Amino acid sequence: MSDAIAIRAPMAKVSxxxxxxxxxxxxxxxxxxxxxxxxxxxxxxxxxGVANAAEIIRVLHSRFFLNALINTVTISVSATAxxxxxxxxxxxxxxxxPFPGSGFIARLIDxxxxxxxxxxxLAFTFLxxxxxxxxxxxxxxxxxxxxxxxxxxxxxxxxxxEVTVYTPFILRPLLAAFSLVDRGQIEAASVLGAxxxxxxxxxxxxxxxPALIAGGSLCLLLTVNEFGIVLFIGAKxxxxxxxxxxxxxxxxxxxxIACIIAVINIALSLGLFGLYRFAAGRLGA
Amino acid sequence: MSAAAxxxxxxxxxxxxxxxxxGSNVHFDKVSVAYGAHVVLHxxxxxxxxxxxxxxxxxxxxxxxxxxxxxxxxxxxxxxxIRIGATDVTDLPPYERGLGMVVQNYALFPHMRVEDNVAFGxxxxxxxxALIGERVxxxxxxVGMATFARRYPRELSGGQxxxxxxxxxxxxxxxxxxxxxxxxALDAQIRRNMVEEIARLHxxxxxxxxLYVTHDQTEALTLADKIAIMRDGRVCSHGPTTELxxxxxxxxxxxxxxxxxxxxxxxxxxxxxxxxxTARHGDVILTSAGRDEKAGDKSLLCIRPQHLSLTADSxxxxxxxxxxxxxxxxxxxxxxxxxxxxxxxxxxxxxxxxALPEPGVKVPLYFAPADTSLLPEDAGV
Amino acid sequence: xxxxxxxGRLVLWLLFALIFGVLFLAPLxxxxxxxxxxxxxxxxxxxxxxxxxTDVIRGSAWNSVKASLITGFLASALALVSGxxxxxxxxxxxxxxxxxxxxxxxxxxxxxxxxVGLGLLVAFSHPPLLLNGTVAIVMIAHFVLISAFTFxxxxxxxxxxxxxxxxxxxxxGARPAYRLWHVTLPLLAPYLVAAFGLSFALSMGExxxxxxxxxxxxxxxxxxxxxxxxxxxxxxxxxxxxxxVAATLVLLLGLERVTARATGS
Numbered sequence: 059m060s061d062a063i064a065i066r067a068p069m070a071k072v073s074x075x076x077x078x079x080x081x082x083x084x085x086x087x088x089x090x091x092x093x094x095x096x097x098x099x100x101x102x103x104x105x106x107g108v109a110n111a112a113e114i115i116r117v118l119h120s121r122f123f124l125n126a127l128i129n130t131v132t133i134s135v136s137a138t139a140x141x142x143x144x145x146x147x148x149x150x151x152x153x154x155x156p157f158p159g160s161g162f163i164a165r166l167i168d169x170x171x172x173x174x175x176x177x178x179x180l181a182f183t184f185l186x187x188x189x190x191x192x193x194x195x196x197x198x199x200x201x202x203x204x205x206x207x208x209x210x211x212x213x214x215x216x217x218x219x220e221v222t223v224y225t226p227f228i229l230r231p232l233l234a235a236f237s238l239v240d241r242g243q244i245e246a247a248s249v250l251g252a253x254x255x256x257x258x259x260x261x262x263x264x265x266x267x268p269a270l271i272a273g274g275s276l277c278l279l280l281t282v283n284e285f286g287i288v289l290f291i292g293a294k295x296x297x298x299x300x301x302x303x304x305x306x307x308x309x310x311x312x313x314x315i316a317c318i319i320a321v322i323n324i325a326l327s328l329g330l331f332g333l334y335r336f337a338a339g340r341l342g343a
Numbered sequence: 344m345s346a347a348a349x350x351x352x353x354x355x356x357x358x359x360x361x362x363x364x365x366g367s368n369v370h371f372d373k374v375s376v377a378y379g380a381h382v383v384l385h386x387x388x389x390x391x392x393x394x395x396x397x398x399x400x401x402x403x404x405x406x407x408x409x410x411x412x413x414x415x416x417x418x419x420x421x422x423x424x425i426r427i428g429a430t431d432v433t434d435l436p437p438y439e440r441g442l443g444m445v446v447q448n449y450a451l452f453p454h455m456r457v458e459d460n461v462a463f464g465x466x467x468x469x470x471x472x473a474l475i476g477e478r479v480x481x482x483x484x485x486v487g488m489a490t491f492a493r494r495y496p497r498e499l500s501g502g503q504x505x506x507x508x509x510x511x512x513x514x515x516x517x518x519x520x521x522x523x524x525x526x527x528a529l530d531a532q533i534r535r536n537m538v539e540e541i542a543r544l545h546x547x548x549x550x551x552x553x554l555y556v557t558h559d560q561t562e563a564l565t566l567a568d569k570i571a572i573m574r575d576g577r578v579c580s581h582g583p584t585t586e587l588x589x590x591x592x593x594x595x596x597x598x599x600x601x602x603x604x605x606x607x608x609x610x611x612x613x614x615x616x617x618x619x620x621t622a623r624h625g626d627v628i629l630t631s632a633g634r635d636e637k638a639g640d641k642s643l644l645c646i647r648p649q650h651l652s653l654t655a656d657s658x659x660x661x662x663x664x665x666x667x668x669x670x671x672x673x674x675x676x677x678x679x680x681x682x683x684x685x686x687x688x689x690x691x692x693x694x695x696x697x698a699l700p701e702p703g704v705k706v707p708l709y710f711a712p713a714d715t716s717l718l719p720e721d722a723g724v
Numbered sequence: 725x726x727x728x729x730x731x732g733r734l735v736l737w738l739l740f741a742l743i744f745g746v747l748f749l750a751p752l753x754x755x756x757x758x759x760x761x762x763x764x765x766x767x768x769x770x771x772x773x774x775x776x777x778t779d780v781i782r783g784s785a786w787n788s789v790k791a792s793l794i795t796g797f798l799a800s801a802l803a804l805v806s807g808x809x810x811x812x813x814x815x816x817x818x819x820x821x822x823x824x825x826x827x828x829x830x831x832x833x834x835x836x837x838x839x840v841g842l843g844l845l846v847a848f849s850h851p852p853l854l855l856n857g858t859v860a861i862v863m864i865a866h867f868v869l870i871s872a873f874t875f876x877x878x879x880x881x882x883x884x885x886x887x888x889x890x891x892x893x894x895x896x897g898a899r900p901a902y903r904l905w906h907v908t909l910p911l912l913a914p915y916l917v918a919a920f921g922l923s924f925a926l927s928m929g930e931x932x933x934x935x936x937x938x939x940x941x942x943x944x945x946x947x948x949x950x951x952x953x954x955x956x957x958x959x960x961x962x963x964x965x966x967x968x969v970a971a972t973l974v975l976l977l978g979l980e981r982v983t984a985r986a987t988g989s
Contacts, residue, residue, distance in 0.1 A: 075813070075816035076816055076817060078809070078812070078813035078816060079810065079813040079814060079816070079817060079825065081806075081809065082806045082807075082809045082810035082813070082829075083810070083825065083828075085806055086806075086810075086828070086829065086832070086868075086871065089844075089864050089867065089868050090831075090832050090840070090843075090868045090871075091828075092847055093840070093843030093844050093846060093847035093848075094835070094839075094843050096843060096846045096847045097839065097842060097843045097846055100846055144743060144747065147739070147740075147743065148740065148743060148744070150726075151736050151737070151739070151740045152740075154726035154727075155726055155727050155733055155736050155737070157733075157737050157740075163744065166748070167744075167748060169973070169976065170748060172922065172925035172926070172929075172972055172976060173925075173929060173969060173972065174928070174929025174930075174931065174946055174965075174968060175929065175931075176929075176931060176946065176949070176950070177751065177752075177755060177965055177968075177969065178751050180755060180949075180953060180958070180961060180962060180965055181750070181751030181752070181754045181755045182751065183953075183958060184754045184755070184757075184758045184764070184958075184962075185750060185751070185754055189764075191754070191768075221747070222747045222748065222751065225747065244726060248726075248728070254726050254727050254732075257726060258726070279834060282836070283834075283835075283836035283837065283932075285836065285837060285838050285931060285932035286929075286931040286932065286946070289931070289935075289950065290950065290953065292954070299836075300836045300837075300838040300839070300932060301838075303836075303838045303839060303842060304838050304932075304935065304936065307842055307845065307936065308935070308936060313842075313845075313846065316842055317842065317846065320836075320838075320839040320842050320843075323836055323839060324835055324836070324839050327834050327835055327836055328831070328834055328835070330834070331830075331831070331833075331834035334834075335827070335830075415891070415895050416894070416895070417891055417894075436894070437891070437894035437895050438894045438895070438896075438897050438898055438899050438900075438903075439897075440895070441897070442895050443895065443896065444891070444892055444895040444896070446888045446891075446892060448886065448888060450886065450888035450889050450891075450892045452889065452893075452907060452910075452911075453911070454910045454911065454913075463893065463896055463898070463906075464896030464897050464898070466906075467893070467896060467897050467898035467899070467902050467903075467906070468897040511892075511896070512896070515896055515897060521895070
């Protein structure tokens, strides 16, 4: 009996420590989860507090919503695929065919993560815009009356910009994974006569798969949430869910519609976040 | 690491009495530890006398580190009490237990100089400045690191870092010093020096109680007054070091603490007035030191490799014959492996006859009854 | 070491240079060039000038820089305190609660910034919590968006910290508060600085939530850049973008040096 008491006494002392989590948790609850809950409330209930299924169904069937959803998914999936390919190629060269200064270049690409995303869009306007360097050059060279390249103001302009911005998010975990690949294994395979392509496929890629999955799902999440790039390109036909929310709330003051779309956007993002956590968790294990 | 900085002189120069710890005994009273349903330490009752070095050794997962961490206060016993001196520390947080601890990777605070590391415990306890300065100087001198006070840990070798870690633990004048695999991160040569250094340290601080956890039997044999051998969360044997080595109570102890040849025997005649029993191994009659064996008991006769000789003399009255299988020359020692009626028997010899027998030849082996002991056949594997 | 032939390596390096040049180098170079160009009608600018910089600096640019720096500093500082606090106190929780709460602290990084802004507008537009139209709501939006990153960085740092340091400190008689201040926090310092730098950079570039909630008179750099380019003043926009990039890089490099000196590496 005295044993049981002896165990319980210090437990009470420890449990006091459990309350230290309350201040930051309360702050997050007030500033983040409470507003989130209010978005959901505003989406599902009208002003008198009655469920408004009709409005939700109307939004879900509306053209602007479906277009935005399709745009968002298309851009996100294409950009992620692009990031995976570009990231893999860059990482393979940086890790296994290094050149003088490749370490510095890797860090330079890393700092791109800290720069605002719209920077790239702005630069693309100068490069590929209707009055940009590429079009000007082509028009001068071939004496064309109209700018021949206009992909920038389409979905593909957004995709290219997002590939630039989010490739570093693939590159970083890939380089980390490649640094763990046993160099001896590659040398042994080379000595045994394996060609580089075969080594990449059989030795390097298996080691990179978890990083590709984790980085890819993070890319999906970030591209679904991307706002600055799409806003800066400002093409009429390229509206994504975040841009639609901004337009409905700020430009049209249609808060309820904005909240309904936000709920769907958040649900999509949280689903991708779950995927990312799952992948990253397996990566860590 | 510079072995020069590590001479015994540095220890002997210091007025050891100044740093003499106030030794306390440590008492485990039916202490058990469990994680959920998984018991890592079965009820353990053990006493470490004031000023004693107890080495806890055992394979990994045997519960030895858990026992140490229970004394330190990082593991809560599921049952039982731990006392240090007169104080029941079971419910005290680690920082109120008055201990010193040294861990495998030293855990020197990398952002503090050596002197600040050593001063850490005293500062944390709010000691006054003059006292801290004096104690830090003494503790660093004790481990021969006085000239490194202004260095950062990253500027020291592994052996030097470990000595600073010991100084840091000594500076608080701990009632008990806990050493958790303190040498296993060092390489073999430095480790041997360090073992001798700790032994010297303890001679200069005879009041200091030390609990030394290791998986290395050499460290335990060199340092410990007593050894507790742990296995599967239980103490498998516990006793004075030489006693445990000379008269291991069971097979696991015999084989874990040094090397042992174990010949299956049947007791022919129980222990007589001189403490010897007669045992039969096949057709051979052997005399062995015994405890309470009775005629007819199955038993194992334990004889250490270095106690077997190829030549007979007045002491080495037991004789067995084996077939020589292998000879391994190692410089200082030569190891012979023989087959005695299916039991492999290992001989370590410093001196060998000029003409070494060839493998396959039958060789007589001689040993003294006083160097043997009898083990129960069933206990342990 | 993977490709042994010299020509093979050259081909791969050219491929790398091409991708790197088109995707990363060209955008930065072209922003820099355009911020300095006079008129740009052909392939290359017609002439170079620093006029755009003097223009934006004479205009409201300083206010934007100030707004961005103050917002970034305060939001990052608050995120650092709350993230470190959360990561440290999470260690005192039981296993299940620890996982759940850890996940909750990460969720703000998953929610689109526009929705975070929308939520703040919906929640804090009525008394008693009327923050809409104040500077505070911008700070809160930035704090919410970066809090997960500071929490993540500090948690990662804690996970890498060997428990030996804190245990040895305890065994030497250090009480929890003393141990936290003299052992845990100094050992975490590199992660804290990195977390602060990352949050600051994220805050400097934040656009989605800010355009939802910013009050007149507190126009951050990205919002300011957007309104310039939206008006067609893209050269001034480029100049302001360069100022933003320079401020971010100076900040990150400065913090890196501080960390390097502190850890002595």
